[in-house]
Each structure stands twice: as C-alpha cells, then as structure tokens.
Amino acid sequence: MSAADLARLQFAATTSVHWLFVILTMGLVPIVAIMHTRAAYTRDLAKRAVRERMTRFWGQLYVINYAVGIVTGLVMEFQFGLSWSGLSKFAGNVFGAPLALETLIAFFAESTFLGMWIFGWGRMRRGIHVALIWLVALTAYLSAFWILVANGFLQHPVGYEVRDGVAYLTDFWALVTNANAQVALAHIALAALTTGGIFVAGISAWHFAKGTKETELFRSSLRLGVWVSMLSSFFVIIVGNLQVPVIEKTQPIKAAILNGTDLAAAQAQEVAAHGPGDYLPWTSWVKNSMDLMTILGNTVSTITFIAVFLLLKDLLVRKRWLAYLMTAIIPLPFIASVGGWVVREIGRQPWLVYGQLTVDDAVSNVSKGSLVVSCVVFIAIFLALAVTNWTLITRFARRGPDGAQLGAGDPLPDDLPGAGGADEKQPVPAF
Known part of the structure; x- marks a missing residue:
C-alpha cells in the first residue's frame, strides 16, 4: 500500500467508528429531552415517578455513549496535522473556520450544558434542568451543522478564491448555505433520529421478551421509540x-x-473540466454501499411502520418473537449510515477538495513506516473505545432502570415527584 492508501485507510476506519458514536448521540439526546420534559411537567405523581426513572435510565446510556465518543473526536483532530498537512496548507483558511466553531460548540458549550444537566439532578429547579437537556440537543445538532459545512466545502468548494496556491474565504454566507451541507444535514439528522428510535425501541422490546416488571416504563419507551423511528425513517428516504x-x-x-x-461520458466531462487524469472512484464500493443503505433503510422503515399498528394491540409486548425482532434490527441503522458515509466520501475520489486538491497532493510528507505505525495505533485505539462503549451500554441496558446511577444524589424539593414545586401546593409542616 502507498502512503496515501495508508492515510486513507486510517482516516476511513477511525471516522467510521467515530460516526457510530455520533449518530447515536444525535439520535438519542432529543428522545431523552422529550422524556425529561414529560417527566418534569406530568402532574400525576405516580406517572411522574415512572417517567423520571425512564429519563435517568436512557439518559445514562446517552451519557456513556457521549463520554466515550468525545474521546474518539479528540483523537481524530490529530490526523489532520499528522496525515493531511496538504489539506491544512491549501484549505486551512476556509476549512478551519467551521471546524473551529464545531470544536467550540462540542467541547465547550455542549459539554458544559451536559455536565450541568448530569450534576443538576436535585440541585436546580425543574424548568432550568429541562432547558439544559434541550440545550444539549441543540448544540449537538449545531456541532453536526458545522462539521457538514466543512465537509460540504470538500464536496463542492464555494465562497473562496485561490491566491498563490492557497484558498482564502471570501463569502462566509456561501460557505454556510452550500447545498451539499444543508441537504446532507437534514438527511443525517433524520437518520440519527431513526437510529435513536430503533435503539430505544429495541432495548425496550428486549426487556419485555425477558419478562420485565417495569412494564409501564418500557411500554412508554417502546411507543416513543417506534413512533420516532417510523416517522424519521419515512422522511429520511424522501430527504435522501x-x-x-x-x-x-x-x-x-x-x-x-x-x-x-454512462461513466465514460462523465469521465470525459471531468477531463474537460480538470485536465487529463483518471477521475473514476472505486465504483463498486459506491454502488454497493448505496444499495446497502437503500435496502436497510427501506427494511427499517417497513418494520417500524408495521410496528406502529402492532402497538395498538400490544403485540410487540405480548409476542416474544416480535420483541426479539425489534431488538435484532438495532444494528441496521448504524450499518446503513456507514454505507451512506462511504457513498459520500469515496464517491468524490480522487479529490479531497473537489476540483482543487487531490488526495495524493494532500498527504503529509511522512515515511510509509510512520504511517503504518500510526494507522495500527489509531485503529486499535478506536476499536478498543468502541468495544468499551458497547460493553458498558449493554451492561447498563440489561440492568434496567434499577441500575441507573444518573441523578442518584438527594434531590431538592422542587425536583422530587410530589414534594412541591411551582405547580404544586407545599405541605404545611406540623409542629
């Protein structure tokens, strides 16, 4: 393998693993926010207690995925300097702006709001606490937006000019409104919600298959997960x-x-625009990945559509094989999303910045041996983090809400179900 191939393998492997964390984070946090909102503003005290436990349970799984996933994001940052110095040199003045904004949002705003939400159980009023998890959700999607703005520039560079072989940003609005970023963001957001909904529905169904006693908690989770995944999987196809x-x-x-x-005609069009060269990517990878994403997406959409009707007669709860089916499809949205990433990234080869900078020109001038070592180390680290993440998630998911440690401290009166608050009468103390 050449140095360029090693650098590409390293980035492809690490990005694919990182993306599995990201899509679950984006898909799960709005669902947790909905759960927390319902828990906070339910007047029935028994239902509020169940919904609060439900929020803590799913919130803990979200926090595990976020905490491990953010480590993979930090490690990925090093690859631009280590392996792709040509990209930094040519497009750093343009590409760096949205990446810097994403870093500020993800590693400062989002992390701060999440930390306040985690440690705010029982320490702040209900409305403020609920607002924090919605701010976490908002910043998660803002982070994804800036990443896609940066990636959209790689797919279709706009709002820049080249001076002395270096790209300079001339129109920030054109960069932000790039169609390659905007439509992709909508597609990815819906794919993430599909993933989060299937994740919640699948784990809830598994607990019913195992004969859980937490019927109200997991029935509510199952319904929410099925409805979210059904609606989002339908629209993700349209937006795609x-x-x-x-x-x-x-x-x-x-x-x-x-x-x-006709590929030959497309190749001729590229030659006319960019000069002589081979502009065909790995055609089979692009076509097969697209087919895989389409088949899995349609499968998930069909199953969730049927599952909505099965909910009406409680069949997903009473029929064990149907419950196991919902659990078995948990990996499908993850695999489909990786297929979509392959189509997006490999489909623009041999360009790193389309029409301006090739992959070969962007690779750092480092030895092949160094790239072999860094490739092995990076991939090993990411695989270890992925195994750690899913081991922890599986362990806590199997334990159920009784094993949740999120918000285990003593709550303030305003945060306790039935113990007061703005919408409840305070009990009169007896002396």
Missing part, C-alpha cells in the same frame, strides 16, 4: 432523494454511478 439533483450538478461521476448512466 433530494440530494440527487445536488450531486448531479456538482459531482457528475458519482451521479453516473448512482443513476447507472
């Missing part, structure tokens, strides 16, 4: 198709592969 005209306009070879049209 909206990317087709954008790709046809900006990346003709990728469009030709996906549409099954």
